[in-house]
Structures are given as C-alpha cells and as structure tokens.
Amino acid sequence: MAKSSAKKAVSQISSGKIKSAVTKKDESPFTTDANLSLQDLFIGELRDTYWAEKHLVNAIPKMVDAAGADNLKExxxxxxxxxxxxxxxxEKIFQLLGEKTIAKKCDAMEGLTMSGEHVIENTITDTEIRDIGIIMSALKVENFEITTYKGMIQVAHSLGKEDVADLLQQNHDEExxxxxxLTEMSQSITENQPAQ
Ligand SMILES: [Fe+2]
Ligand SMILES: [Fe+2]
Structure with a gap:
C-alpha cells in the first residue's frame, strides 16, 4: 500500500468513515466478536510492547554474558x-492515557528471544561465530521494535496524542x-571471516 493511501486509511478509520466495516458485527464476514476501536487497538499494542520491553530487560543480560568481544558486550x-x-x-504513556499499566504477552518477542537462546546453545563460547549469531538475533529484535514503534507512532498521531507519539518516537530513535x-559491528566481524 502506498504511504499516502495507508495514511488515508488510518485517518478514515480514526475519523469513523470506514468504522462500520470493522465494528458492525452483523455485516462483518468474520465470526469473532472483535469490535475494537482504534484507541482499543492502540492500548492492545501498548500492552504487548510493554511486555516485550520488560522481557528484553531479562533477556539482554544473557546475551551480554554469552557474547565474546568486549565491544559487543558493551x-x-x-x-x-x-x-x-x-x-x-x-509506563508514562499508560499514565498519560489514564490506563492501568498492564503487560500482555508478546508471542513474537518471545519467539525472537528464544531463537537467540538457541544460537547461544549451538555455538562455542568466545568465538566470532557466536558473536555474529548474537548480533543477528539482536538485529531481528531491534527491527521488530522499530517496526512496532513506527506503527504505534502513526496511530498515536491519528488519535491526536502528540505527547504519546513523542515518547514513542524517542524509543523508536534509540532502537x-x-x-x-549492531549492523556496523556485524560488518566488521563478518569481513574478517574466511570464505568457506
Ligand atoms: Fe526497546
Ligand atoms: Fe531495542
């Protein structure tokens, strides 16, 4: 979908122009009882992302311990x-929205960190191969976070929550x-690898 038409679709949803397509259960081709507003959808994403970030606070130390190169550990x-x-x-965003701080399990993030753990299990301590594997896993996590925040920022703007969008933008930029x-590090390590 082109950027402008995607933007138009989000603004149509938030303005209610195509609300009936997603909220009138009788007319929906789907059999679920889904009836989410854009705000509900956003809160769901927020809970999901909150779980993901908290999960990473526990997962990253394992990567630090497993990494070999000092600059990667750092x-x-x-x-x-x-x-x-x-x-x-x-947490500040939950407060700004007057919502309870609730974490909802993010299956995607659990899967990404799990595959990172498999890389560690299947490589030898203090090898460049392990470090490359850790960087590749970490990059998958970062890119997932970047995409998540991009979407959330767009929706926060559509909801007119500029203060929320600002906080999300800061997280996005740091990802x-x-x-x-990590990409620079990966390039410099892989350049040193002999061709097989
Ligand atoms: Fe993050
Ligand atoms: Fe991150």
Whole structure:
C-alpha cells in the first residue's frame, strides 16, 4: 500500500468513515466478536510492547554474558540501560492515557528471544561465530521494535496524542541507533571471516 493511501486509511478509520466495516458485527464476514476501536487497538499494542520491553530487560543480560568481544558486550549492556528507559516511557504513556499499566504477552518477542537462546546453545563460547549469531538475533529484535514503534507512532498521531507519539518516537530513535551500531559491528566481524 502506498504511504499516502495507508495514511488515508488510518485517518478514515480514526475519523469513523470506514468504522462500520470493522465494528458492525452483523455485516462483518468474520465470526469473532472483535469490535475494537482504534484507541482499543492502540492500548492492545501498548500492552504487548510493554511486555516485550520488560522481557528484553531479562533477556539482554544473557546475551551480554554469552557474547565474546568486549565491544559487543558493551553495546548490549548499553542497550540494556536504554531498554529500561523504554519500559519507563511506556509506563508514562499508560499514565498519560489514564490506563492501568498492564503487560500482555508478546508471542513474537518471545519467539525472537528464544531463537537467540538457541544460537547461544549451538555455538562455542568466545568465538566470532557466536558473536555474529548474537548480533543477528539482536538485529531481528531491534527491527521488530522499530517496526512496532513506527506503527504505534502513526496511530498515536491519528488519535491526536502528540505527547504519546513523542515518547514513542524517542524509543523508536534509540532502537534505530542500536540497530546501526549492531549492523556496523556485524560488518566488521563478518569481513574478517574466511570464505568457506
Ligand atoms: Fe526497546
Ligand atoms: Fe531495542
């Protein structure tokens, strides 16, 4: 979908122009009792993301311990502190919206961190192969977070919640920063690998 038509669709949903297509159960081709407003959808995403960030606060230390290179350990440890800030910003958003702070399990993030654990289990301590595997896993996490925040920022703007969008933007920008650092690290390690 082109950027402008996607933007138009979000604004149509938020303005109620195509609300009937998603809220009138009788007319829906779906058999679920789903009846979410854009605000409900946003709160659901917020709970999901809150769970994901808190989960990462527990998962990143395992990656720090498993990493071999000092600069990788350092980058991951730095991002752990940044991730704690992300949790705090999301808590602030719950407050701003007058919502209870609730975490809803994010299956996607659980899967991503689980596959990172498998990489650690299947590689040898203090090897570049393990470090490359850890970076690849961390990049998947960062890119998932970037995409999540991009969508949430768009919806927050549509809901007219500029203060919320601002906080999400800060998290988003820090995920981009982490992704850039990890990408550079991955390039420099993989360049040193002999061709097989
Ligand atoms: Fe984060
Ligand atoms: Fe992150």
């Amino acid at each position: 980058a991951l440890a730095d991002h752990l502190e940044v991730t704690k800030t992300h949790v705090s910003r999301l 981009i920063e982490a992704s850039n650092i």
